[in-house]
Amino acid sequence: MKYKILIIDDEKDICFLISEILSDENYTTSSSHNSSEAIENFNKFKPDLIILDVWLDKSQMDGLELLKYFKKINKYIPIIIISGHSTVDMAVQAIKDGAYDFLEKPFDTNKLLIITKRAIENSKLIEENIELKKINYENYNIIGKSQFAINIKNILKKISPTTGRVLIYGPPGSGKEIIARNIHNLSLRKDKSFVIFNCASINPESIGENLFGSTLNDQMSFIERANGGTILFDEIADIPIEIQGVVLKFLQESTYQKIGSNEDYTSDVRIITTTNKNLEIEVEKGNFRSDLFYRLNVIPINIPSLENRPEDIRLLCDHFIKNSHYYNNKHISIAEDAYAVLESYSWPGNIRQLKNLIDRILIMHNDKSKEIIINAAKLPQDMGEINSKNTNEKMDVLGLPIKDARESFERKYLISQIRRFNGNMTMVATFIGMERTALYRKLKSLKINSDNYK
Template identity: 40%
Template structure:
């Protein structure tokens, strides 16, 4: 049911409470002074601690132990007991974070009620942490493109270390998923993953959100740093962090300690920090909006997350994965994409990257047919402006105004560039799809004024040499 640590300098009290709790199915540990108490806490934090406020032959009293327990073991509820009770002591204990206060001689039934409530609170907290971890699962990365494989290889290397990682890339490319992948495959996977939306928190509240606060009225309220203790703290869009907070975070990264807002004692945490940004931090540093020292602390291992345009070969696999996920998670119909729909997806513009593709697949399943394959006409933004006659192609305005030779060249150029991008710069696959020999495709590209540029991330980028 739970492990309860009983701390009292009176042997009879310790053993009496222990026997009663054992009869109720609990396991117990006993400590007669502050030294034994701290040794038990360090060996294994209990599910609950019952703590006498006055301890003979001890270096610390109950309030001192309570402060340390709430600082280093915030998830452990503490019930204070005392034979010299008064309202001031009770208030002081509650302010320091005690779950409740009971005077000696206490009623056993009353004690069991308080213990039951405290254990339930502890259980709910643990379940909440577990729920947050489950929300992050599964941290599955999908893709086979060269750009994707290069990124994943970098992520796999950093999972085994505690080094700080800076993930950069355009909006919607999957930076938080990459951070969750690192966490899920690291030695901290059983501990929390806490995300901080640097842009979503008001600047004047950022320190309170991160460091927590202490006040006479509300006691101790842990911040996100304490909630992430043992696990990962993810700074999403770190460039949006207020400059004042940046200097304080820098100090936390140096010695892993901080003070709550309104507090006086240092709180120690063990966290791994992962950050993300869509901005060029070198520019932010030059403009004085981001501290260079903080950048060097956060970007120990920089990892670039590619845009969807850089990994178009992965679009079919990603789309299929999203369709299956929405079927399992939301009960939406399980449908497959037609070959024509897949080809169209690979030629579309994706300013929103993977997030945009995911949203499109969800929209198709919600608004589309209940069964059958998904055709091009069901993809948002591809609806025809007017009905077409069977076997007839409607020309765009620009093509319709050109002489035949120029229109044909323009069409061939755009068509081949689209197919090359679709297949990630792979000439062999492009030639096979369009029905040409590889050498013939090279000659055609040259005749159309299309020349190769440098290779990047395994892709060959093709540019129109005649474009102004």
């Protein structure tokens, strides 16, 4: 795809020179020499980027006024300001008004090309984020009615509009990224990029280059892509100790250096981090810098495992069914015996495992019938396994005598219902269809203290 660039400068020679440079790099260009021409050209040419001179002789509007005008029409279009008589105040004001960057004349050709390429890449990334947000907005909602779900929604409303750094703790698959995306979507940066830097999946030897960039190539670094928006350091505990110092410097000064350069670059980003490890223990072991930990741990959020929020499972199931690629507008319901198993299962893979399970069931039962009822028989056989927390051993109920198997299931089932109704024994008794006195006798026989599970 050939990107279109509008060049606005009162000097025709400058317009011609920039046009020739950009044309050699396969860009399509158009030039204007005053504000009237520029506005007309902007509407007809529909550029992907604008290169705009500050001083426009014999023009009704100067470059900074045009910058504001174009940004009112299209706030996402990248604009590079150029000037041969610039001041620091002018450059700062231009950036505040929405300019992507500021170049002084005479400018280096390579620098112009690099900034042009990055400005367009950043603009397209923002557009993609906006489109993805429209498509997937519901998928980033926090689903549930548990006390955690209620509390976290209130917390996010308070912290999202701020610039405070957030450190999200939680086991794998528990929804840490969803929390991070909610923070971004509720923040003042919601129209800017949300960039994920996965500390665990990138080659440790190239983390610095991927994160901050290199003078050896012109690829946008993660920090550059996130400029103005939010960057999520996913599994921050896995970042090498030697890179932690560089990250700390960036947090302290908002400046960084690319690999192979001594020049300082700046980037305005909000930092969110996630981890499934206890960072305080990692600090004690010497695997994580204490000064970096305290910089990141400004607003800690702890996400419980799905096992500890069984009352959210029904709403999550309904959400995953309706958003599954295999839904096909069928009438799908989950029977009570299936919910009994789902709500008493340990969920080692947490929410991600539940989502995958729903997809799996819909694939396996995606026949021509218009109605699908998911009962316990349709669940995987290993869902009958229960975890013994005291011994860390797995016991398959299918291998137990019927009396022991029944006790194991009843114990897990009743504990999940007590948690689900926050210890309200009247509601528990009503839901499971037992008299309250009979329920207490059952709890006593199974040695369950309801006070431990409120």
